[in-house]
Amino acid sequence: MRHIQVDLCFWNCAATAVEDVVAWARVLQAHGVILLAHYTLEPLTENQWEEVFRQQREEEEYFKSSISHRIAFVDWGKLNSGFRFDEYHEGDGGGNKLQLGGLLDFQFKDERHLVEPFAQRLLAIARALYPLARPTYGEVEGNWGEWDTRAVSRLRLQHISWANFFSPVYVEKYGQDLLLNIPGYKTELLPDGGVFHQLSPTFVAPSEEEAQRLRQQVKDYFRRHGLQVTCKAPFIIPGLTVRRTQARSPISxxxxxxxxxxxxxxxxxxxxxxxxxxxxxxxxxxxxxxxxxxxxxxxxxxxxxxxxxxxxxxxxxxxxxxxxxxxxxxxxxxxxxxxxxxxxxxxxx
Structure with a gap:
């Protein structure tokens, strides 16, 4: 493994006006995120955020609208990270996606020690953003996950990420009991009637055995309820996760x-x-x-x-x-x- 991408993703947000995006930016700022100018990479003021957001929306060609920014974290200045919000044309399935995340490198510069604190920071941001953005589904996950706007628009339940935000429409379709009893570290009702689920206390798996055990528990749980899901969290990071002990004789x-x-x-x-x-x-x-x-x-x-x-x-x-x-x-x-x-x-x- 040469790197890992860790992202916060919200799909099909109900609040999509420029004013809403500015409110999201304030939440990011409160959690140590700095929005940067595209070319100079200088920090932007709040008034500049709004002006740039409006301009980007008006000039977008490929998406219905799109806003994207390089960002920096106060405590991790050189981390390769970004923020974007895309709205898709109906011909492409419609819907929208808010994404905030970064690529942590293990090959050219060793950023393994940042994986856990970065994932935990994204989780804190996600919990603060959820009531403002009001997504249909949200996650904090590694390596781009398995979701897209089409799957969320159809209210599919196909993948369990490290952290999951199921909106009230998911609860209505699948039932509160099913979602609240997903195996893992924590589940709770959200103020809007949605359900939050966190698979494990840490994004990085403490051991390979624990990662495999949790993933299989989740798959078996949904299999018993007639559903098939994938699960890739918690994540095995070389040098941080204890590898499985050898149960067989060594192979040359x-x-x-x-x-x-x-x-x-x-x-x-x-x-x-x-x-x-x-x-x-x-x-x-x-x-x-x-x-x-x-x-x-x-x-x-x-x-x-x-x-x-x-x-x-x-x-x-x-x-x-x-x-x-x-x-x-x-x-x-x-x-x-x-x-x-x-x-x-x-x-x-």
Whole structure:
């Protein structure tokens, strides 16, 4: 894992006037956020915010309206972060999205120590912004999550993030009991009748075992209620999260290479042309270096499968998808690619 994107996202906000966006900016300022000018990166005054917001809305071509800003945090001046609010044309599904977040780098500058305080700051901002923005659904999540405005407009329940804000319309559709009993650290009723859910006290998983346990609890809970959701939080950060203890004998690099060559050489072709590659990896027996080798080898195999598919769908089925593999495949193919997907298959499925 070379980096992680941590974002606060609110979908389909009810309050969307420029005056509302200015009110949001005041909340950001109260939490140590500075809005910056696009080119000079100089701090903007409140009057300048409003003027720039109005101008950006009037000049927007691709969205119905769009407001975006580089931002800085008083205590993390060089953090790569930004704020934007987009309204989509009806032909693109309509709705809107408020996004505030940043990219924390692990490769060129080690910002791992900022991941937890940054996520907690975004959560505090989200709790303060929720009653002002009045979104249909909101989250604080890593690596871009799984939501979009279409899914929220249809009131789908498809993903549980680290922190979740379900508006009253979600409560009306799915029931207060279902949402209040989602496994995790905290659930509470919001003043407007919505439900807040936080999966774990920390964004960074204390251990790989704890992360897998919580994720599976959430999936099993919704499965019992006839729903299928994904869950990727809490997040496993190299050097911060305790790796799973090895339950198997160590595997040599030569053995790993031979095993990967064998298992990645198998592809099933369905009647409709879909190429399915079942992949079972003993992740708990691998060293950190071997895990990286496995991830890169799988990524290369995915590239070759896409070339062979000739436009047909490619589906990778894993016994387990560690975070670094999930991110590598997302960077390769994108999360909304209709021609490529990767899934974790339960042993009892």
């Amino acid at each position: 690099d030569a053995e790993l290479a031979a095993y990967l060559k064998q298992i990645l050489g198998v592809t099933l072709v369905l009647d409709d042309g879909t190429r399915v590659k079942p992949i079972s990896i003993p992740w708990e027996a691998l060293t950190p270096e071997q895990r990286q080798i496995a991830v890169e080898t799988i990524r290369q195999a995915a590239v070759e499968e896409v070339k062979q598919a000739g436009g047909k769908k490619v589906r990778l089925e894993f016994n387990e998808i560690p975070d670094e593999l999930d991110q590598a495949l997302a960077e390769f193919a994108g999360r909304d690619n209709p021609h490529f997907e990767w899934v974790e298959m339960r042993r009892d499925s």
